[in-house]
Amino acid sequence: MAETEIAMPEESTQIDSRPAFAIVEELKTKFGENFYVQPTCEDFPTVWVERARVQEVLMFLRTVSRPYVMLFDLSAVDERLRQHREGLPASDFTVFYHLLSLERNADIRVKVALNESDLNIPTATNIWPNANWYEREVYDMFGVKFDGHPMLRRILLPTYWQGHPLRKEYSARATEYTPYMQNKAKQDFEQEHLRFVPEDWGLKRGNKDEDFMFLNLGPNHPSAHGAFRVILQLDGEEVKDCVPDIGYHHRGVEKMAERQTWHSFIPYTDRVDYLGGCAQNMPYVMGVEQLAGIKVPDRAQCIRVMMSELFRINNHLLYIGTAIQDTGGMTPVFYMFADRQKIYDAIEAITGFRMHPAWFRIGGTAHDLPNNWQHLIREILDWMPKRLDEYHKAALKNSVFIGRTRNVAQYDAKSALAWGVTGTGLRATGIDFDVRKYRPYSGYENYDFEVPVEYEGDAYARVMVHFHEIRESLKIVKQCLDNMPSGPYKADHPLAVPPPKDKTLQDIETLITHFLSVSWGPVMPAGEASVMAEVVKGASNYYLTSDKATMSYRTRIRTPTFTHLQQIPSVINGSLVSDLIIYLATIDVVMADVDR
Numbered sequence: 001m002a003e004t005e006i007a008m009p010e011e012s013t014q015i016d017s018r019p020a021f022a023i024v025e026e027l028k029t030k031f032g033e034n035f036y037v038q039p040t041c042e043d044f045p046t047v048w049v050e051r052a053r054v055q056e057v058l059m060f061l062r063t064v065s066r067p068y069v070m071l072f073d074l075s076a077v078d079e080r081l082r083q084h085r086e087g088l089p090a091s092d093f094t095v096f097y098h099l100l101s102l103e104r105n106a107d108i109r110v111k112v113a114l115n116e117s118d119l120n121i122p123t124a125t126n127i128w129p130n131a132n133w134y135e136r137e138v139y140d141m142f143g144v145k146f147d148g149h150p151m152l153r154r155i156l157l158p159t160y161w162q163g164h165p166l167r168k169e170y171s172a173r174a175t176e177y178t179p180y181m182q183n184k185a186k187q188d189f190e191q192e193h194l195r196f197v198p199e200d201w202g203l204k205r206g207n208k209d210e211d212f213m214f215l216n217l218g219p220n221h222p223s224a225h226g227a228f229r230v231i232l233q234l235d236g237e238e239v240k241d242c243v244p245d246i247g248y249h250h251r252g253v254e255k256m257a258e259r260q261t262w263h264s265f266i267p268y269t270d271r272v273d274y275l276g277g278c279a280q281n282m283p284y285v286m287g288v289e290q291l292a293g294i295k296v297p298d299r300a301q302c303i304r305v306m307m308s309e310l311f312r313i314n315n316h317l318l319y320i321g322t323a324i325q326d327t328g329g330m331t332p333v334f335y336m337f338a339d340r341q342k343i344y345d346a347i348e349a350i351t352g353f354r355m356h357p358a359w360f361r362i363g364g365t366a367h368d369l370p371n372n373w374q375h376l377i378r379e380i381l382d383w384m385p386k387r388l389d390e391y392h393k394a395a396l397k398n399s400v401f402i403g404r405t406r407n408v409a410q411y412d413a414k415s416a417l418a419w420g421v422t423g424t425g426l427r428a429t430g431i432d433f434d435v436r437k438y439r440p441y442s443g444y445e446n447y448d449f450e451v452p453v454e455y456e457g458d459a460y461a462r463v464m465v466h467f468h469e470i471r472e473s474l475k476i477v478k479q480c481l482d483n484m485p486s487g488p489y490k491a492d493h494p495l496a497v498p499p500p501k502d503k504t505l506q507d508i509e510t511l512i513t514h515f516l517s518v519s520w521g522p523v524m525p526a527g528e529a530s531v532m533a534e535v536v537k538g539a540s541n542y543y544l545t546s547d548k549a550t551m552s553y554r555t556r557i558r559t560p561t562f563t564h565l566q567q568i569p570s571v572i573n574g575s576l577v578s579d580l581i582i583y584l585a586t587i588d589v590v591m592a593d594v595d596r
Helices: 019-031 051-063 131-142 184-194 253-259 266-270 278-292 298-326 332-351 373-396 399-405 413-418 459-482 508-519 561-566 568-572 577-586 591-595
Strands: 036-038 046-049 070-078 093-101 106-114 120-122 145-147 213-217 229-235 238-245 527-535 538-546 554-558
Touching: 019 051, 019 106, 046 051, 051 093, 051 106, 051 120, 070 131, 070 538, 070 554, 106 120, 131 145, 131 561, 229 577, 238 568, 238 577, 253 266, 253 554, 266 278, 278 298, 278 527, 278 538, 298 332, 298 373, 298 459, 298 577, 332 373, 373 459, 399 459, 399 577, 459 577, 561 591, 568 577
Parallel strands: 046 106, 120 145
Antiparallel strands: 036 046, 070 093, 093 106, 213 229, 229 238, 527 538, 538 554
């Protein structure tokens, strides 16, 4: 196809004084003026480039002074039904790259327009290794082909699947399909496609002296921490190579977002990482608030922080307990589950639910804190520090645990950044990147807390970062308890809150507004917004596209653990099978978060 011409609007010739936009001038100096900088709600540049130059531009961004060291996200948008694209380059499908620079503490989004008749684009796997899975996902969901990709095949769906689900012509509701039937022939057909053929993955069955053994671990294995399969190529107990295989927990949550109202999608965000609870609501509702221009009251922001940190503590307790269990220590996980029940009791008293409250709302929270909530929080703050001291002394200083985790499943900071690792996995390599500190949101800049780091990058370091983060989360919760602001718990904004019920009985216009807001949902302004947040397992990002409707046109969910699993071969190859179990135990993975 002829390359899409990208016209430069008049205002783009002016120099933007915002620090994050300095890279745009560097790009223009290097490649000329032919860049279109798209206006968006977030405070970092979105730049459209021609397909023929995308690899050159990406390589420049990767190697420029103060480089964009991490490919944070890569996905696509089917633009064909989008009505409100005023001023944007013509595009049937758009591939976008979200890049992150630690030295600049800034991001850039690079977009490439593609024509429906020619969905081909050069691969970025030679620049960032973690582009591998992202590009396979775009191929799987949209049908875009990446030239030069080492193994371009479906990743979330079976190889025999027909169609590409995130295209707009692909139906979103189960009722639009004939009932699913599973007979013996179909079951045998599906089982045959699950058979692992080493040659299909570029693996050899042996060398001139011996045959390798292929071990299928999962998808139903307790140490896999979910429905996850990894095929191991073994020479004795040594892992020569391995193939992680995901998609067994794929639910199509990004597709669901296209048929849920802005409000009714909130419960789905709880279940992306089912251990994250309210913390998983945070980046989504903040993204919608960014689209709508809603300012959240101080009290609501403080409540959100407190609830997110309670879920962070609960996640980390489960993580530490199961990590110790996977090394052979059975007792601590039971004690830690007892601690988690205390926290869930407080969460239930405040929200009405335990694991999946879906309690944050666009503009605030579902309701205010109940009477005597302070007593529940104070009880946790009195209980937990003494328990943590016991865990540290009895379990984390245990010589067997240390022997099984020190110098095991080790990687350095350079590798972590190349593979897109965030959260505790990155901080265990000495890099203190925590979104709450680097890019504070919901008032995190007002809290006194440290970002724990370790430097060894091994399994033990990852466990210890989690452990120290529990103490820091307790500090944040205590500050919420001692300094909870007064005032409203939700914004007074028509896109966030229906009119008061008493007014609807007096004023017909208010009644109509209330009815439309509750039945159809609010209509968000057209535009794009993205919000990054430090959820319980790392940095998550919701990239929302609104087409001036009651539902999202495209919701892209970047989850942290998708990249963590992709890193397995680079860490485990050359190690023992038992080290893989320790690796899986210490990267804090939930398969719903990986597969979405």
